[in-house]
Amino acid sequence: xxxxDRLKTTINNTTTQPGIYQMLNNKDEVLYVGKAKNLKNRLxxxxxxxxxxxxxxxxxxxxxxIKIIITETEKEALLLEANLIKKIKPPYxxxxxxxxxxxxxxxxxxxxxxxxxxxxxxxxxRGKYYGPFATVGSLNYTLKILQKVFLLRSCEDxxxxxxxxxxxxxxxxxCSGPCVGIISNNEYKRSVKEAEHFLSGHHSKLQNNLAExxxxxxxxxxxxxxxxxxxxxxxxxxxxxxxxxxxANIKDTDVITIVRESVKSCIQVFxxxxxxxxxxxxxxxxxxxxxxxxxxxxxxIVDFYTKYKPPSEILLNHNLSEKRLxxxxxxxxxxxxxxxxxxxxxxxxxLIDYAIKNTKLSLNTxxxxxxxxEKILNDLSNALGIRNKINRIETYDNSHLFGKNAVGxxxxxxxxxxxxxxxxxxxxxxxxxxxxxxxxxxxxxxxxRFSERAVKDKKKYIxxxxxxLIDGGKGHYEVAINVLKELNIKDIRVMSMFKGxxxxxxxxxxxxxxxxNFIQKNTSEFFFLQRLRDExxxxxxxxxxxxxxxxxxxxxxxxxxxxxxxxxxxxxxxxGSIQSIKTASSSDLEKVDGIxxxxxxxxxxxxxx
Numbered sequence: 001x002x003x004x005d006r007l008k009t010t011i012n013n014t015t016t017q018p019g020i021y022q023m024l025n026n027k028d029e030v031l032y033v034g035k036a037k038n039l040k041n042r043l044x045x046x047x048x049x050x051x052x053x054x055x056x057x058x059x060x061x062x063x064x065x066i067k068i069i070i071t072e073t074e075k076e077a078l079l080l081e082a083n084l085i086k087k088i089k090p091p092y093x094x095x096x097x098x099x100x101x102x103x104x105x106x107x108x109x110x111x112x113x114x115x116x117x118x119x120x121x122x123x124x125x126r127g128k129y130y131g132p133f134a135t136v137g138s139l140n141y142t143l144k145i146l147q148k149v150f151l152l153r154s155c156e157d158x159x160x161x162x163x164x165x166x167x168x169x170x171x172x173x174x175c176s177g178p179c180v181g182i183i184s185n186n187e188y189k190r191s192v193k194e195a196e197h198f199l200s201g202h203h204s205k206l207q208n209n210l211a212e213x214x215x216x217x218x219x220x221x222x223x224x225x226x227x228x229x230x231x232x233x234x235x236x237x238x239x240x241x242x243x244x245x246x247x248a249n250i251k252d253t254d255v256i257t258i259v260r261e262s263v264k265s266c267i268q269v270f271x272x273x274x275x276x277x278x279x280x281x282x283x284x285x286x287x288x289x290x291x292x293x294x295x296x297x298x299x300x301i302v303d304f305y306t307k308y309k310p311p312s313e314i315l316l317n318h319n320l321s322e323k324r325l326x327x328x329x330x331x332x333x334x335x336x337x338x339x340x341x342x343x344x345x346x347x348x349x350x351l352i353d354y355a356i357k358n359t360k361l362s363l364n365t366x367x368x369x370x371x372x373x374e375k376i377l378n379d380l381s382n383a384l385g386i387r388n389k390i391n392r393i394e395t396y397d398n399s400h401l402f403g404k405n406a407v408g409x410x411x412x413x414x415x416x417x418x419x420x421x422x423x424x425x426x427x428x429x430x431x432x433x434x435x436x437x438x439x440x441x442x443x444x445x446x447x448x449r450f451s452e453r454a455v456k457d458k459k460k461y462i463x464x465x466x467x468x469l470i471d472g473g474k475g476h477y478e479v480a481i482n483v484l485k486e487l488n489i490k491d492i493r494v495m496s497m498f499k500g501x502x503x504x505x506x507x508x509x510x511x512x513x514x515x516x517n518f519i520q521k522n523t524s525e526f527f528f529l530q531r532l533r534d535e536x537x538x539x540x541x542x543x544x545x546x547x548x549x550x551x552x553x554x555x556x557x558x559x560x561x562x563x564x565x566x567x568x569x570x571x572x573x574x575x576g577s578i579q580s581i582k583t584a585s586s587s588d589l590e591k592v593d594g595i596x597x598x599x600x601x602x603x604x605x606x607x608x609x
Contacts, residue, residue: 004047010066011043019070020081023092026064032092035081037074053290059092075329078322082306085299089462094299095286102132102281102308103139105146107196112185113160113178114192116152118143130199131278132308134271138279149232150195151176151183158573162580173228201251201274207233250351251275252311257355258297258318259363263289264370266363267300270355273311280355282362284416294321301326309334316342317352374415376528380467383525384512386493390466391415394449395536396480397471398442399544400428403435407547408445409540412465413532422462424449425543439479442472446483450492465492471533471540473498477511497533508533557581560606567594571603582607 016038023032036042046052046060071077085093106119109127118139123129133139146152153160153175155167160179169175176183176191183191198206214229255270265287270280285296297318310330320326323340330338343349377390393413400406408426412419426445433440446468448454454461470476477496484492493512500507508530512518519526556578557568574592575581581589581603589600 004060007060007063007066008047011040011047014040014043014066014068015070016040017070018072018074018077019068020077020084022067022069022084022090023059023063024065024067025062028065030088030090031062032059032090033081033084033088035074035077037077039068039070055092055288055290074325075332078302078325078329079306079333082302086303094291094296096283096300096303102134103136104129104131104133105139105143105199106130107152107192111157111160113153113188115157115160116143116146116154116195128196128199131273132271134269134279134281142278146195146198147174149198150191152191152195153178155179162575199274201276250347253313253315254311255315255351255355256297256301257316257352257359258293258300259356259359260293260296261363261367263287264363264367265293265296266359266366267297268355268359268362269304270351280358282359282366284363284366293318298322298326302329305330305338306333310336310338312336313339313341315348315352316340317356318342369417370415373413373417376524377415380525380528383519383523384467384493384495386466388466388491392463392465393467393469393532394465395469395471395532396442396445397533397536397540398428398438398445399537399540400436400441401544401548403430403437405544405547406430406435406441407540407543408441409536409543410445410449411532411536411539418535423539425539427547438472439475442470442476443479443483446480447487450484450487450489452487467493467495469529469532469536470494470496471498471536472496474511495529497529557603560603562599563603567592567599570594 018035018037019039020033020035021039021043022030023034025031034042043066046056049057049060052060069080071080085095089095101120104119104123106117106125107128107130108115108117108125110125114127118136119129131139133142143154147154147169151174154169155175159167163179166177166180166182167175170177170182176188178185178188194206210229210233214226214233217223217226217229250272251274253272255272256267258265258267260266265285267283267285268280269283271278283300285300287296297316298320301314301320319342320340327338327340330336341348343352377393381388381390391414395411395413396408398406398408406428408428410424410426412422426448428441428444433444449461455464468480470480473496476498477494480494480496484490484494495510495512495518497508497510500509508521508526509516510519510526510529519529557563557571570593571581571589572578575584584604586597586600586604589595589603590597592600595603
């Protein structure tokens with residue numbers, strides 16, 4: 001190795017304190033991030049080439065420089081390492097592909113009549129958070145039952161404060177109608193408390209109370225009311241049955257299992273809170289063949305629980321090599337004593353066995369899909385006559401309404417399928433583009449994506465594509481070709497797909513190498529390209545609609561001179577709708593924060609002149 005002598009000098013001058021090290025190549029890109037109790041001893045191990053795996057030998061051969069950060073303790077080094085790996089995503093570290101946060105059920109205590117809703121992200125508002133739920137599906141199921149049983153409102157404050165009659169949810173018995181005073185504040189608070197008790201695991205008392213109320217109403221011959229209580233009992237029984245709620249000794253516990261086949265691994269997390277199974281989720285870490293299973297599960301536990309608060313008990317099917325260090329580090333973050341346990345008998349062992357079966361099934365499905373994805377990419381390469389293997393395809397589309405709220409969208413497909421973590425949205429800058437100029441928008445999106453700065457941004461764009469697909473016709477195709485020529489990019493092929501007669505899918509046409517209908521219709525490659533085009537279209541429309549929703553509330557207020565975005569938002573929050581603002585008096589408008597007497601008169605005159 002050419003750089004081994006220089007590395008020896010660097011390592012010999014390194015401290016023996018704990019800390020993290022970053023290995024960089026000659027382009028100053030971080031290849032690997034590691035941590036050590038003794039930095040000097042850890043780095044010396046990389047010089048003993050005979051004991052290194054093939055993967056680590058490749059890494060050492062690429063090292064041009066080593067940067068270190070000293071920490072006070074090994075715990076601090078472990079946490080800093082986890083944060084840097086998430087931020088930088090070095091190619092030689094084990095990486096988690098799904099970084100989307102888990103959803104929670106949130107009961108908001110900042111209002112007189114608490115709202116129940118889904119929540120992702122930080123817990124900023126005052127209230128109770130229940131979760132995490134492994135999937136949105138398991139959360140939605142629980143939320144639906146909660147609304148049916150406890151009749152809590154789910155509407156936004158602006159809608160709630162401006163209703164004059166109950167909404168449809170009240171009519172179908174999914175809400176108690178607090179917006180129009182059908183239920184008193186005290187009664188509603190009792191319902192909120194009952195919902196919180198249920199989510200906290202206190203089920204039997206609640207069902208006994210409902211059964212008692214049902215019997216009382218039945219004796220009074222109020223059979224309709226009694227039937228309502230009966231339906232609530234059935235709903236609670238259903239949710240408990242669905243969630244295996246009576247599993248012995250399972251309160252706040254996560255069950256984590258790993259199953260591995262060479263370079264493919266699946267880790268499944270089953271989440272139990274307050275005696276309820278709140279779903280499971282699969283993760284497929286990216287790693288090489290010679291990475292140990294110990295290293296994979298250790299890395300996963302650290303990454304996962306530095307992001308999410310762990311329960312007091314975590315059941316595993318594989319030992320942690322740094323169990324003590326991980327436990328102490330998690331305690332320093334979350335103030336929770338975590339007990340990692342590999343059960344050998346009883347109900348907990350049954351849970352592990354059940355989880356392993358699910359994990360094996362999930363891994364086999366993932367491998368099958370990967371093989372199928374690789375095959376279609378190879379078939380597409382052959383159909384297009386491309387010698388180099390296609391590993392990544394990027395598909396582009398624009399969405400706008402007569403040029404307004406224009407958004408460009410990029411979706412990514414690789415051997416693992418649609419890589420949603422790599423999707424990107426581009427807000428169109430109209431300074432140099434005429435509104436509605438679709439070619440100009442596509443040109444801007446591609447120039448931003450393939451600019452020198454973007455190509456070097458490995459955090460945002462890990463890899464470059466071998467093929468890009470444009471949703472558009474001949475003009476869009478030529479725009480893409482010209483942009484790549486201007487940027488002197490020669491190794492990316494361009495293709496476009498556009499609608500034919502009647503804009504029906506069977507008349508879609510493909511342009512490649514300046515030829516229309518380059519790929520035959522009704523082939524697997526043709527249908528695959530339609531899937532890519534449709535996914536980019538879906539993503540672009542979704543991005544445009546979200547942008548449009550934010551803007552549409554303020555659209556009628558925009559022409560009023562001097563009324564900026566912040567004050568428009570205050571008006572909407574106060575009145576709840578444009579219609580209410582239009583019919584408000586000048587004195588009512590003046591009550592809104594930031595609206596002066598002069599401005600209130602200007603708004604009133606604008607709508608009533």
